[in-house]
Amino acid sequence: MFMSHNERTYCKPTEREFVLFQTLIKQKIGIHLNDSKRTLLGSRLWKRIIATDSENYYQYYKKISKPSGNKELKTALELITTNETFFFREDxxxxxxxxxxxxxxxxxxxxxxxxxxxxxxxxxxxxxxxxxxxxxxxxxxxxxxxxxxxxxxxxxxxxxxxxxxxxxxxxxxxxxxxxxxxxxxxxxxxxxxxxxxxxxxxxxxxxxxxxxxxxxxxxxxxxxxxxxxxxxxxxxxxxxxxxxxxxxxxxxxxxxxxxxxxxxxxxxxxxxxx
Ligand SMILES: C[S@@+](CC[C@H](N)C(=O)[O-])C[C@H]1O[C@@H](n2cnc3c(N)ncnc32)[C@H](O)[C@@H]1O
Structure with a gap:
């Protein structure tokens, strides 16, 4: 029996995988994800792991770290930013x-x-x-x-x-x-x-x-x-x-x-x- 990728059950990045993303994200856009953000990172990137047919976070990391992965890197970084705002905030x-x-x-x-x-x-x-x-x-x-x-x-x-x-x-x-x-x-x-x-x-x-x-x-x-x-x-x-x-x-x-x-x-x- 085969399981389609869409049915893959979510898994959290390992500590080592998290550190790789943490370093890459800080280097590219300055955002520091502290260690408590491992679940958040996983939940934001999981759908891209599926969409890009990556086996795990490490493989996805390797893809986005190569020059040919620039477009996917941009997508990943956009998923990491928090965009909460509203009109006349802090009036x-x-x-x-x-x-x-x-x-x-x-x-x-x-x-x-x-x-x-x-x-x-x-x-x-x-x-x-x-x-x-x-x-x-x-x-x-x-x-x-x-x-x-x-x-x-x-x-x-x-x-x-x-x-x-x-x-x-x-x-x-x-x-x-x-x-x-x-x-x-x-x-x-x-x-x-x-x-x-x-x-x-x-x-x-x-x-x-x-x-x-x-x-x-x-x-x-x-x-x-x-x-x-x-x-x-x-x-x-x-x-x-x-x-x-x-x-x-x-x-x-x-x-x-x-x-x-x-x-x-x-x-x-x-x-x-x-
Ligand atoms: C929480 S929103 C703040 C929006 C608005 N300034 C406000 O106060 O309501 C933070 C924004 O910063 C952007 N951001 C994060 N890192 C950035 C970077 N390195 N360069 C430019 N914008 C960045 C995010 O994409 C996000 O839209």
Missing amino acids: KHFQFLKEEIISKQRSSQLLRIWSAACSTGEEPYSIAMTLDDLAVKNQLIVASDVNEQVINQAKTGIYLDQRAHCVPDGFREKYFTKGLDEYHGYIRIKPDIRSRVNFIKVNLMSDFTSMGTFDLIFLRNVMIYFEDDAKTQLLSKMASCLREGGWLFTGHSESLHTLNTKFKCIQPAVYYKA
């Missing part, structure tokens, strides 16, 4: 943007903003809506992520209706259209707001310093996955992409106070480049 940043940054700059001045781990786009679209609501016209919003699947999703601007539970009063009507027929239950960001966000793929572990200089960088809820050495290197590159007097926003659980950086903390999760 103190949007208040700060409004009250401390926009209100204090000349209206004609170009404002360059980078959402550096944008996931499915809720963060950069929240920025675009905030600027539009304040009638800021001269702006450049770059939004990037290492995961191309989430970037492609972000570009569509289509979300489940309930994803917009945190948008400020009036924004739902002003900036979203409701889906009909097969899109019933979905909403879409209006074209004008969509067109203000430029989505690109950027791996924060790469040398991205030629991207130019920004006035404000959102680097939120991504450093939680990195170890201190990767964070310090990343923050040094971020400092060279931020103009003097520019702002860096991090996630509220991502304090920089133990790291050696060029940023001055102004309030929790808000940093200034002096």
Whole structure:
């Protein structure tokens, strides 16, 4: 009797297999999976083990480590990233943007903003809506992520209706259209707001310093996955992409106070480049 691959029962990576993936993932995208993440890694990669007809995690690891396995490596890495996000997450940043940054700059001045781990786009679209609501016209919003699947999703601007539970009063009507027929239950960001966000793929572990200089960088809820050495290197590159007097926003659980950086903390999760 034969068992089809689809019927193979799930098995967890061995400790040695886990260490191989742990090292590879950290080297490629900076994400550190601590030892408690063995089951998580297994559950995320198991379907690829089946899909690629690999005997076990080790064989799959060998496949994705070869130059010919680059496409599958990308798939594996995309399965490892955690993409949780929502509109106007950590809304103190949007208040700060409004009250401390926009209100204090000349209206004609170009404002360059980078959402550096944008996931499915809720963060950069929240920025675009905030600027539009304040009638800021001269702006450049770059939004990037290492995961191309989430970037492609972000570009569509289509979300489940309930994803917009945190948008400020009036924004739902002003900036979203409701889906009909097969899109019933979905909403879409209006074209004008969509067109203000430029989505690109950027791996924060790469040398991205030629991207130019920004006035404000959102680097939120991504450093939680990195170890201190990767964070310090990343923050040094971020400092060279931020103009003097520019702002860096991090996630509220991502304090920089133990790291050696060029940023001055102004309030929790808000940093200034002096
Ligand atoms: C939890 S989401 C945060 C989304 C948004 N910034 C927020 O705060 O709601 C983390 C994102 O970081 C991205 N990410 C992880 N490692 C990355 C890397 N090395 N370079 C760029 N993006 C990365 C993931 O793909 C994921 O979309």
